[in-house]
Amino acid sequence: MTARIIDFLNSRRPDGPCLVVDLDVVRENYLAFAHALPDTRVFYAVKANPAPEVLALLASLGSNFDCASVAEIDMALAAGATPDRISFGNTIKKERDVAAAFARGINLYAVDCEAEVDKVARAAPGTRVFCRILCDGAGAEWPLSRKFGCEPEMAVGVLEHAHRSGLRAYGVSFHVGSQQANTEAWDGALASAAGIFHTLAERGIQLSMVNLGGGFPTRYLKEIPGVENYASSIDSALKRHFGNRIPETIIEPGRGMVGNAGIIKTEVVLISKKSDSADDLRWVYLDIGKFGGLAETMDESIRYPIRTAHDHDEKTPCVLAGPTCDSADVLYEKAPYHLPVSLSIGDEVLIEGTGAYTTTYSAVAFNGFKPLEAYVI
Amino acid sequence: MTARIIDFLNSRRPDGPCLVVDLDVVRENYLAFAHALPDTRVFYAVKANPAPEVLALLASLGSNFDCASVAEIDMALAAGATPDRISFGNTIKKERDVAAAFARGINLYAVDCEAEVDKVARAAPGTRVFCRILCDGAGAEWPLSRKFGCEPEMAVGVLEHAHRSGLRAYGVSFHVGSQQANTEAWDGALASAAGIFHTLAERGIQLSMVNLGGGFPTRYLKEIPGVENYASSIDSALKRHFGNRIPETIIEPGRGMVGNAGIIKTEVVLISKKSDSADDLRWVYLDIGKFGGLAETMDESIRYPIRTAHDHDEKTPCVLAGPTCDSADVLYEKAPYHLPVSLSIGDEVLIEGTGAYTTTYSAVAFNGFKPLEAYVI
Known part of the structure; x- marks a missing residue:
């Protein structure tokens, strides 16, 4: 996380998921x-x-x-x-x-x-x-x-x-x-x-x-x-x-x-549960997933640090998934990711350490989604 | 496999891996x-x-x-x-x-x-x-x-x-x-x-x-x-x-x-072994792999039929892999694929049943390789 990247994101406010490399x-x-x-x-x-x-x-x-x-x-x-x-x-x-x-x-x-x-x-x-x-x-x-x-x-x-x-x-x-x-x-x-x-x-x-x-x-x-x-x-x-x-x-x-030179900016598209049971895990869906640049989450190999604006709040385990209609497009499920209870739909989420092996892995158009945009600053 | 696809490949002879859809x-x-x-x-x-x-x-x-x-x-x-x-x-x-x-x-x-x-x-x-x-x-x-x-x-x-x-x-x-x-x-x-x-x-x-x-x-x-x-x-x-x-x-x-409307034409880039041991498996490397359109081989889930010009010959088990410098770009290894002993570097290989979930899964530029070309005829 660098001040230059934060400044860039705050001033440019790019729409959709993107990688920023410092x-x-x-x-x-x-x-x-x-x-x-x-x-x-x-x-x-x-x-x-x-x-x-x-x-x-x-x-x-x-x-x-x-x-x-x-x-x-x-x-x-x-x-x-x-x-x-x-x-x-x-x-x-x-x-x-x-x-x-x-x-x-x-x-x-x-x-x-x-x-x-x-x-x-x-x-x-x-x-x-x-x-x-x-x-x-x-x-x-x-x-x-x-x-x-x-x-x-x-x-x-x-x-x-x-x-x-x-x-x-x-x-x-x-x-x-x-x-x-x-x-x-x-x-x-x-x-x-x-x-x-x-x-x-x-x-x-x-x-x-x-x-x-x-x-x-x-x-x-x-x-x-x-x-x-x-x-x-x-x-x-x-x-x-x-x-x-x-x-x-x-x-x-x-x-x-x-x-460590790159950060992906992504957005929470949906947070839901699969049943009304109180102990059911939350599912958090981002606008980037396995086919949008995070291919190295395959088999949950690479576990990226994730930052939100609510990280001071209590955190509970979540399944983290991508936006495509592919059921394999799940980032972390075997080892759920702890995210703040106050995280909401529309919130920005930053994924750190994503400067390597992201943009070029991204699928050309799966589900009609564009490949990951990148900004090098 | 349709006659129209075979005719197309024989007359157009496209360079590099491609999908042809009938x-x-x-x-x-x-x-x-x-x-x-x-x-x-x-x-x-x-x-x-x-x-x-x-x-x-x-x-x-x-x-x-x-x-x-x-x-x-x-x-x-x-x-x-x-x-x-x-x-x-x-x-x-x-x-x-x-x-x-x-x-x-x-x-x-x-x-x-x-x-x-x-x-x-x-x-x-x-x-x-x-x-x-x-x-x-x-x-x-x-x-x-x-x-x-x-x-x-x-x-x-x-x-x-x-x-x-x-x-x-x-x-x-x-x-x-x-x-x-x-x-x-x-x-x-x-x-x-x-x-x-x-x-x-x-x-x-x-x-x-x-x-x-x-x-x-x-x-x-x-x-x-x-x-x-x-x-x-x-x-x-x-x-x-x-x-x-x-x-x-x-x-x-x-x-x-x-x-079943599509066939991928690919080429054998390399056939090798990992040791001089006689019972070592052959590794067959194609010019398409997991990041070039065959993402559904993930966990060896989808097992495509593969045709070569030598299918009448004796077949022995091979590990089948893609061309990228990613060690995860292996198509079939846990269950090796039987391919003809006479298969050679440069041979054309046809992968059947590839009309769905291939082109759009293909990575935008991983290793500098272009996304999968497609011809719809």
């Missing part, structure tokens, strides 16, 4: 990462929030960019990043998209299997690839499946294949799980990465880089460790596993860069 | 409903697929429209429906949206609590309201939460309140759950509806209409009962519970109207 907070976050990890290059995960103003600010501050698609690469270029500051970090790429990235000068690609190496070797010959390895993600709030990465043993073969295919086997990446509260989570993956460096060195292939991925949390309801805690823990783990041959490192913060 | 199938579906339930008015659930061509066809055939928002009301009007053929069927409406609907001449509104009645009474005085009641949804594939509707006992009070507020207490609605395979599912809810009619009649309020909702399935992998089976079961239940005072009835098919 660039000052993004700047602070970037500088905190750069300060805490001075030897690590920051690749902002564009997918978290690709607003042109956010990308332009980060480009001007010296950030690099982790892009998931050619469209994101074009956004990063348009924001002022040069191709050497852009990684095509999606392990699932069409070969024609690799070719399009290569034509734009992109020289760093993620892979996690030999078939993906083959695409890069054909469509972006001579470029650098890093292999993503699986990581158990324990301690993370937004669960990571086994979708990306391969077992570390297999990564050796993938990188060797890249080397034989004329690519530069550049490094190893992993992701410890989004909204990772455990500062030690990087240790196990760094041990695996060091093992891969070692095995490949014995085969004459010198890797250069470890991509430490994202996972840096933003503050929702619980306190989180500061960036400097992550930095010192990662620094120790690097020394522990790589000794005096510390590799080049990069990080890919997304949520940690923009999450 | 209007001939929509026409057949509408006529099947109209034929099987001659005394019931059809209100097409616009949210299922609001393509202007679909709405215009249904308007020309005489369909009515169940709308979830003012934007959907405007689409139905633009397609040629008059206001008396439109219901504002969302129980969660902003008062200013009720006013906007009233200004357009809409005379039928859904409610499920007194607060919603108050909004309609203020913003759309004198109009007709029906009260939605809860229904357990047993037998449905797409689960219904308790989000919409109230207990039948409470509905009596809600409708009485509407009557006292100068509205016309018009009827009762319920929804037996989407993709409902049990033709008898309407019986219990009709018993509750008849009880509400009876109680209110004793208090001098004559209800007129039962809104039987949607729930009519489309064919995915399992055989489903024909519309005529639902019709005869509903007819028996109406007679059983209402005797010789059968009310006016309406239905709100969405999936049942357009689901």
Whole structure:
């Protein structure tokens, strides 16, 4: 919650749900990462929030960019990043998209299997690839499946294949799980990465880089460790596993860069009960839900802080739901949300920590509702 | 799968994932409903697929429209429906949206609590309201939460309140759950509806209409009962519970109207394994996933039929996933999908039964990917 956002909402009074992002907070976050990890290059995960103003600010501050698609690469270029500051970090790429990235000068690609190496070797010959390895993600709030990465043993073969295919086997990446509260989570993956460096060195292939991925949390309801805690823990783990041959490192913060920079303004559309029974829960319906930008409430994974003008009043548990005619559009029900008894239909509600993974998740027109509006200030 | 869709895909060869909807199938579906339930008015659930061509066809055939928002009301009007053929069927409406609907001449509104009645009474005085009641949804594939509707006992009070507020207490609605395979599912809810009619009649309020909702399935992998089976079961239940005072009835098919009219064309982007172990599952990544239109694979609820050019070959279980950098973008993993061993990167894959609840669910730009393109032929 920043004074600039409150001022904006009070003066502009936008109609309908909207996200407001404060660039000052993004700047602070970037500088905190750069300060805490001075030897690590920051690749902002564009997918978290690709607003042109956010990308332009980060480009001007010296950030690099982790892009998931050619469209994101074009956004990063348009924001002022040069191709050497852009990684095509999606392990699932069409070969024609690799070719399009290569034509734009992109020289760093993620892979996690030999078939993906083959695409890069054909469509972006001579470029650098890093292999993503699986990581158990324990301690993370937004669960990571086994979708990306391969077992570390297999990564050796993938990188060797890249080397034989004329690519530069550049490094190893992993992701410890989004909204990772455990500062030690990087240790196990760094041990695996060091093992891969070692095995490949014995085969004459010198890797250069470890991509430490994202996972840096933003503050929702619980306190989180500061960036400097992550930095010192990662620094120790690097020394522990790589000794005096510390590799080049990069990080890919997304949520940690923009999450706390944004607030969604929403409105109470309806408050009701399902029966006349006195102990029945209230249902509070907002004008934004799972399909309007709050997709990360899926399985009630991310629990956002919610502010109302009545927060000094007594609070009772509520089911919180979105406005669409989809019965799955319920935000919190298994763990009801405590909201003030004096909350009324028409009241404004602020949802904090919504700068990441909201606007772009929003459905194009479900139920005829417009996608989430965003204002970057 | 229709010859027209196959011809379209073969001649137009659209790039990227797309939905193709065959209007001939929509026409057949509408006529099947109209034929099987001659005394019931059809209100097409616009949210299922609001393509202007679909709405215009249904308007020309005489369909009515169940709308979830003012934007959907405007689409139905633009397609040629008059206001008396439109219901504002969302129980969660902003008062200013009720006013906007009233200004357009809409005379039928859904409610499920007194607060919603108050909004309609203020913003759309004198109009007709029906009260939605809860229904357990047993037998449905797409689960219904308790989000919409109230207990039948409470509905009596809600409708009485509407009557006292100068509205016309018009009827009762319920929804037996989407993709409902049990033709008898309407019986219990009709018993509750008849009880509400009876109680209110004793208090001098004559209800007129039962809104039987949607729930009519489309064919995915399992055989489903024909519309005529639902019709005869509903007819028996109406007679059983209402005797010789059968009310006016309406239905709100969405999936049942357009689901089998559409096919999504997608492409295999990557096939890989996570380890060198021989019994490791293949992962098949498509260029469409949960955020590109296949939101109903959430919790693996809806299992779409998938066609490839290799379906005569041996099949083995695969994890099926989408193209985004979101680890939750996995379509089928808990119950892996059997796909041909000869399936290759770049192959076209057709996903059947995707005419409903796909285009509008698609994310506006997640990972920079465009929303699902649609062609209505």
